[in-house]
Every structure is written in structure tokens, then in C-alpha cells.
Amino acid sequence: MDRLIEDTAERIFADHVDKAALDAAESGEFPNALWQVVRDSGLHLVGSPQSGSELADLYGVLRVAGRHAVPLPLAEVLIANSLLDEAGFTTIAVDGVAPWARIADRVLTVDGELSRRFDAEPGSNLAGESRDRVVLFDTERVDLPTDLRERMALCRVALMSGCLERILAMAIDYATEREQFGRPISRFQAVQHNLAVLAGEAAAARCAYDAAVASVDSPGFVHHVAAAKARVGEAAGIAAEIAHQVHGAMGFTHEHSLHHFTRRLWAWRDEYARESLWQEMLGLRIATGGADSVWDFVVDAG
Amino acid sequence: MFTGLEFEAVGLPPEAEALRGEVREFTSKELPADYWPNADFNEGHSPDFSRKLGERGWIGMTWPKRFGGGERTFFERYVVTEELLAAGAPVSAHWIADRQSGPLLLNYGTEAQCRRYLPRIARGECYFSIGMSEPNSGSDLASVRTRAERVRDGWIVNGTKIWTTDAQRNHYIIALVRTSPPSDDRHAGLSQLLIDLYADGVTVRPIRNLAGGEDFNEVVFEDCLVPDDGVVGEPGNGWIQVTSELGYERSGPERFLSAFRVLVEFVRAVGNDPRRDEAALIGRLASHLMTLRRMSISVAGMLQQGGNPAVESALVKSLGNDFEKLVGELVRLQAPPGHPGLERCLRQTLLHAPSFTLRGGTREILRGVIARGLGLR
Incomplete structure (x- = not known):
């Protein structure tokens, strides 16, 4: 992967993710400040067609994120941005559950439905990461890669x-x-x-x-x-x-x-x-x- | 932040992949139609087969051409060795000479030694054994007592080596011996001698293992005269030389493929419509195998770059040997009855399993090496 992207991710996460941030996110508070830093750096677009970076870089950013337990739905945001035009905050749902759907602009399902209008009932996984149950209205079909x-x-x-x-x-x-x-x-x-x-x-x-x-x-x-x-x-x-x-x-x-x-x-x-x-x-x-x-x-x- | 041991992301380059088809064609032609594949690199001592491999240029592949080598990459060698193992070909005769005795001579031997032995090894005609363990020095290699005393025209060797694979069939042994008395520095005063297994004063006695086979031996030296040109490297430098062999010895595909036939025969036994639990077992074992192979190729990359990946090799061997044991234990629980091929493989693997985590460095020694690599000792 691109060393520069990896180093940028490492620096940002090391500076902005600490125990207090993890505890706050777990109590249901979306880490807005961290999300802003990520957006300002452009990290949220790594792997998207317009970014000039590759899918390998996207996965590489996630490896760094895992090292810091970054309390953002980075996997969903990055993959969504690699597939769709960026339009705010898009999360990805599987089996009716999506991280941070409660504050998302759009929900994309792995089966290829996209929605801007949905209900989100807060829930969490074993780690206390947001995993919200969603019900979608007004969905549109989007062509997604089969994998x-x-x-x-x-x-x-x-x-x-x-x-x-x-x-x-x-x-x-x-x-x-x-x-x-x-x-x-x-x-x-x-x-x-x-x-x-x-x-x-x-x-x-x-x-x-x-x-x-x-x-x-x-x-x-x-x-x-x-x-x-x-x-x-x-x-x-x-x-x-x-x-x-x-x-x-x-x-x-x-x-x-x-x-x-x-x-x-x-x-x-x-x-x-x-x-x-x-x-x-x-x-x-x-x-x-x-x-x-x-x-x-x-x-x-x- | 400390991020663990580095296994660089390395795949096999196209020129290495290109060899795969050639090796498969070769094995399918050279091995009889009813050939029952060996499970292990230790089985199948066939000078005839080794000579044919030599003719193809598949022994000593990475060595300089002037010594009969092929000046090819470690990746190319990797493909040839893994294909031979996967086919269960009889490779034991030349295996150790190709894997580590030859590289040791290249690294530390004299020009004359290289000229004398390497071309014959590369032709598949000359086979080596490893003389490290002794009856009272197993894992504690620095405590070896076999001693070599300086005389006018060489060294007089006395002592016993043990667990010496194929010593009754091979031509030479490279023995770790004490050339000066023990001192405070346990690693000082050791040397490596290249000894003719047919020389006067050498007695080889096969030792029967619990499976009934006679692969390993006791090798006794009684006033055996080794000429001066039998010293490999510098007298007293034996410890460093011996540990440098380990990167070659521990990281190869033979360290995780000893139970591969069991997986193959299990797939044959369950057929192409397996139950879910049978499929899951196949998938689980494959996920380990694919990962180990990737790690082993990464180490081949380190060897290619001239590194000494002793810690990474210990890690590959340790994970690989545990996997080899796991295969037998898990397949055993789900093996359907009435499949003689599977039964035969399973019996062999279960009987040989104890040796997997002993030979070439015990699990305990390997974990110690890894712990040292982590900075814990």
C-alpha cells in the first residue's frame, strides 16, 4: 500500500483516538471531532475512483484503524465511497443491521438497495460499536459488484x-x-x-x-x-x-x-x-x- | 509501535510459476501410474529419482553455475520443492544436501570444497546428513561432546551423533564437534567437520522408530581421522555457522505438508457432495495451509535478499508443525469408514506425528527463538 497514506492514517489515529474517545463512542456519542479530522485529511475517500488510490490502500487504512480501534464505521464509509458518489455519510447494512445508521445520510445494503429514508433503532455489537437495526423506505436499486x-x-x-x-x-x-x-x-x-x-x-x-x-x-x-x-x-x-x-x-x-x-x-x-x-x-x-x-x-x- | 515480526507481502513471480507445469509433467512421467505418494520429505530415498532431478537442474537451483548450480531464485526453488512434496515424490536422498549442506558450503566452505561437493550434489549423486544431536545433547546443542583433536594432518574425531536421518544411505555428514574444551562461553570452541560416512572409524546403526521404520541412526566416531580439508569454515566458528543453517532448515514447505495426503484422501473419501461439517473441516485445514504457504514464500523472499530469517523460520515451522498434528487429529474424528487410502494415510500420520514437533528444533526451542525475536530474553 501507499506508505504516505498509511503514515497519515497512523498519525491521525494515534493523535485522536484514546480511551476517553473509545468510551464516549461506546456510550452512543458519535465522535464528530475525529470524523471531521478524517474528512479534512481525505482519508474517508481512500480507495474511491476519484482519489487516485487503490483498493489495497483502502484495506491498508483499515489495518491501521484496527490497530487503534478507531470508533468510526470506516469500513462502511470507505467501501460505500468506493462504489457510489460521495454524498455525505453512507453506511452499509447487512442482515438489517448497519453501523451508525442513526446519524447516517444514506443506507446501502449489501444486496444493492440504497435509501435516504429509513428508521434506525440503536443497537451494538460485543464491542459496544454501533450496530443499528434499520428499516428502509423508498429504496432504489444500485448495481454493486457481486463480491x-x-x-x-x-x-x-x-x-x-x-x-x-x-x-x-x-x-x-x-x-x-x-x-x-x-x-x-x-x-x-x-x-x-x-x-x-x-x-x-x-x-x-x-x-x-x-x-x-x-x-x-x-x-x-x-x-x-x-x-x-x-x-x-x-x-x-x-x-x-x-x-x-x-x-x-x-x-x-x-x-x-x-x-x-x-x-x-x-x-x-x-x-x-x-x-x-x-x-x-x-x-x-x-x-x-x-x-x-x-x-x-x-x-x-x- | 512494535508491530510484531515482519513477513513482507511476497507472492511468487511469474518465472517461478512457469516451472510448476514442468515439474508436474516430470513427476507424472517419472512416477509409476500406481505410485503411492510419500507423506513426507523423509520418506523415499531414491538415488535414481534424485539423479533425474539433477539432470533437470532442480537440485542446487540457487547456486552459482560454476559449482553446478542453476543461478535461479529461491522462488523458483520453492515451486520445485513444493510440487515434489505435493506429489509425494521420493526426495529424501538429496533433500538435506540441497536444502542446507550445499548452502552451508557456499557460505562458509573453501573454493576447493565447493568444487568438490557442490557439482555432485547438484547432479543428484551425493547425499548429506546433519550431525547435530547427540545422546546427551538434544535441544541443548551447545553441549555437544563429540570432540576433534588436532593432529599433524587433520583431526581425530571421537563421539556419537544421533537421530541422523538417512546416515545409513547417505555419503557424508557435517558434524558439529568440540575443537577446544568447554569454557564460560558455551558457544565458543565448536567447529563443523565434513566427514565421509564410509571412512574408517565411522559406524552407523539404524534406530527403529515407533512406526517400524528405520530413517534415523546413531553414528559413532572412534578415532576417525578427518583431513584438514574437512573443516567447514573457521575452526571455532561452528555455533554461528550452525545457527545460520536454520533459516534454510525450518522455513520450507516440508514443515507443513507432512499431513497433506490426509487432507487429499479425506476429500476423496467424502466425495464432491460433503456434509456441512465435512466441508467446514476441509475449508478450515485449507485456510491454514494457504496461510502457511504464504508465510513460507515470504521467508523464501528473505533468503533471496540474503537475509538470515532465523526467527521467522522458527515461526513458520512452529505453526506448520502444530498444523500437521491438527490435520491428523481432526480428520480422524470425521473419517468415514471404508476408505483404505484415507485409513493408510491417517495411520501413518498419527504414528509419525510425535516427530513433527521434535525434528529440526522442538516446539519449545522454536518458541524460545521466537520469544528472543520479540525481545523477551
Whole structure:
């Protein structure tokens, strides 16, 4: 991805997203100030046709956003802006639920309905991120790419990959600072081995993400996304468990910020289909090809 | 912010992909129609097959041409090795010489050593074993006791190496030996010697494993004279040299493909209209496999750039070996009865599984290497 875009995103999110902002958003307050900064920087248009950037950049911004648990519906805004003319704040609904529909100008459904007139009943996911139930009126049909669900799933993969990097960093920092039995707990082999496993899952997630992004616009895209969502969803569960174990009771408190990341991992692995559904899809495709084509599939996912 | 270990996003370039079809054509021609594929790189010691690979230029692919190599990229080598493994071809004879003994000689050997051994390795005629572990030095490699004493025209070696794969069939061993007494620096005083397995004073005894096979051996050296030109690299530099081999040893596709046949035969057994849980299992295993392959290719990219990806390799091997074990355990629970091919693969994988997380560095050692890479020790 474009290094400049990534650095811009990193700087903005690092400067503007802190625990207070996350708590406020979770209590139902839309982060207007942060949204304004994002709009002023043009980040909300990354990946859109007029921006001169690519879809890989869009997913890259989301990876950075995942690292900071950015409390905006960036995946929905970016994908909507990559498909439609930008007209205010467009969120995307799947199965009747859309992030921040309560303040959105438009709702686009993954099935290709667009509406400016809708009811939104506030709701939230496991992470306390807005997931509002919507009822649309006056919808118009729009032509959408057939792989929109996969694009949205890849957004969740990107967010989870960034988030996994963050909890790895947090767990390493905590283990290095926290002393028990007269030494930092990072000196204990049992803790080191858990952190090695966590690092492995974060690295695997990164590579699964990279493979999927590299396949954008190729015939294998759908299958690479299926593999990535399945694998990264598994990584999220394993990694969040270890991050909490390392942080001890401290990480179980609301006061500590770890849960803003781990709860997002638990929520995102379910959104746009949990692992089992992607596994079934992938497995069915492989079985249809037959035993003697398994290797072919692994090699090019065509 | 610390963002974990770096696996650069790398795909296989077109010139590497171009080889895939050639290798498939080769294996389908050279392996008999009723060939039962090997599950593992350790199985199938076939000098005949290795020689044919050598003729095709598929051994020593990345080495300089003047030493019989092909001056091709690590990506091209990657495609050839993964296709051979996926076909279950008998590759064990040349495998270690190609993967790590040759590169070690290139990095640390003399011009004469390279001239003497590399062209024969690349022709598929000359096979090497790894002499690291000893009866009392398994994971704690720095504690090796096999010693080499300086004499007028070389070194006299005494001691025992163990778990030496294919030593009863291969020609040479590169042994890690102590050339000066132990000191406060445990890593000092070690050297690597290239020893002829047919030399006087070398006894090779196969060790039967729990599956009934005889792949690994005990290799005993009794007053074995190794000439001066058998020293690889600098005397005393053995530790650094040995650890530099590990990037080659640990990151390849053989570290996650040992149970691949089980997946293939499971797909055959459930047919093209699987139940949902059967499909999910296939998909889950494929998602791991595709990810591991991507990681392994990323490490090939680091080798191509001349890096020493010891930590990343440890990570690929660690994840890969855990995956290999998972395949057997999960497929076992859903394997439909009445499929002899699947049953045969499963039995083999379950019986060999204990070795997956031991050979080439135990899971515990690998996690320690990763923890060091994370700055924890």
C-alpha cells in the first residue's frame, strides 16, 4: 500500500483516538471531532475512483484503524465511497443491521438497495460499536459488484489484523513491566511461550490478509477472502485469550484499555460470517474440485 | 509501535510459476501410474529419482553455475520443492544436501570444497546428513561432546551423533564437534567437520522408530581421522555457522505438508457432495495451509535478499508443525469408514506425528527463538 497514506492514517489515529474517545463512542456519542479530522485529511475517500488510490490502500487504512480501534464505521464509509458518489455519510447494512445508521445520510445494503429514508433503532455489537437495526423506505436499486460481501469481510480481516498487532504489543509491554516473584513476568518461560504463540497468530493473520489483498481483482479473490476470514477469525480467538491471560485481572477491568481491542476481535470474527461459514464455503468448493485438485486449489485458489 | 515480526507481502513471480507445469509433467512421467505418494520429505530415498532431478537442474537451483548450480531464485526453488512434496515424490536422498549442506558450503566452505561437493550434489549423486544431536545433547546443542583433536594432518574425531536421518544411505555428514574444551562461553570452541560416512572409524546403526521404520541412526566416531580439508569454515566458528543453517532448515514447505495426503484422501473419501461439517473441516485445514504457504514464500523472499530469517523460520515451522498434528487429529474424528487410502494415510500420520514437533528444533526451542525475536530474553 501507499506508505504516505498509511503514515497519515497512523498519525491521525494515534493523535485522536484514546480511551476517553473509545468510551464516549461506546456510550452512543458519535465522535464528530475525529470524523471531521478524517474528512479534512481525505482519508474517508481512500480507495474511491476519484482519489487516485487503490483498493489495497483502502484495506491498508483499515489495518491501521484496527490497530487503534478507531470508533468510526470506516469500513462502511470507505467501501460505500468506493462504489457510489460521495454524498455525505453512507453506511452499509447487512442482515438489517448497519453501523451508525442513526446519524447516517444514506443506507446501502449489501444486496444493492440504497435509501435516504429509513428508521434506525440503536443497537451494538460485543464491542459496544454501533450496530443499528434499520428499516428502509423508498429504496432504489444500485448495481454493486457481486463480491461486495467478500469486500466487507476483507475489511473485517484488515481490522482484525491491525488489532492483533496491537494486542501483541500491549501484551509484550505489560509482561515486560509487570513484576511478580521479583522479576518481570516476561522472564518466565511459560509467559514467553504464550507470547510466542500470540506473535505467531498475529503474523499468520497478517499473511492471510496480504494474500487476500494481493488477490483483489483476480478470480481467486472470493476464496482468498474465505481463507483469510476463517484463519484470522481463528487467530483472533487464540490471540485475545492469551492477551488476557498475560494481563491478568488488570486486563479484565473496564478501566484497562485491552478490552476495547479484544472485544472488537470477538465481534469482528462473527461479522460478515463467522469462521465456520467461510470454512464450509471453501471446503465445498475444494470438494467439488475433487481430491486430485486439492493442491491446485491451495496453489492458486482459482 | 512494535508491530510484531515482519513477513513482507511476497507472492511468487511469474518465472517461478512457469516451472510448476514442468515439474508436474516430470513427476507424472517419472512416477509409476500406481505410485503411492510419500507423506513426507523423509520418506523415499531414491538415488535414481534424485539423479533425474539433477539432470533437470532442480537440485542446487540457487547456486552459482560454476559449482553446478542453476543461478535461479529461491522462488523458483520453492515451486520445485513444493510440487515434489505435493506429489509425494521420493526426495529424501538429496533433500538435506540441497536444502542446507550445499548452502552451508557456499557460505562458509573453501573454493576447493565447493568444487568438490557442490557439482555432485547438484547432479543428484551425493547425499548429506546433519550431525547435530547427540545422546546427551538434544535441544541443548551447545553441549555437544563429540570432540576433534588436532593432529599433524587433520583431526581425530571421537563421539556419537544421533537421530541422523538417512546416515545409513547417505555419503557424508557435517558434524558439529568440540575443537577446544568447554569454557564460560558455551558457544565458543565448536567447529563443523565434513566427514565421509564410509571412512574408517565411522559406524552407523539404524534406530527403529515407533512406526517400524528405520530413517534415523546413531553414528559413532572412534578415532576417525578427518583431513584438514574437512573443516567447514573457521575452526571455532561452528555455533554461528550452525545457527545460520536454520533459516534454510525450518522455513520450507516440508514443515507443513507432512499431513497433506490426509487432507487429499479425506476429500476423496467424502466425495464432491460433503456434509456441512465435512466441508467446514476441509475449508478450515485449507485456510491454514494457504496461510502457511504464504508465510513460507515470504521467508523464501528473505533468503533471496540474503537475509538470515532465523526467527521467522522458527515461526513458520512452529505453526506448520502444530498444523500437521491438527490435520491428523481432526480428520480422524470425521473419517468415514471404508476408505483404505484415507485409513493408510491417517495411520501413518498419527504414528509419525510425535516427530513433527521434535525434528529440526522442538516446539519449545522454536518458541524460545521466537520469544528472543520479540525481545523477551
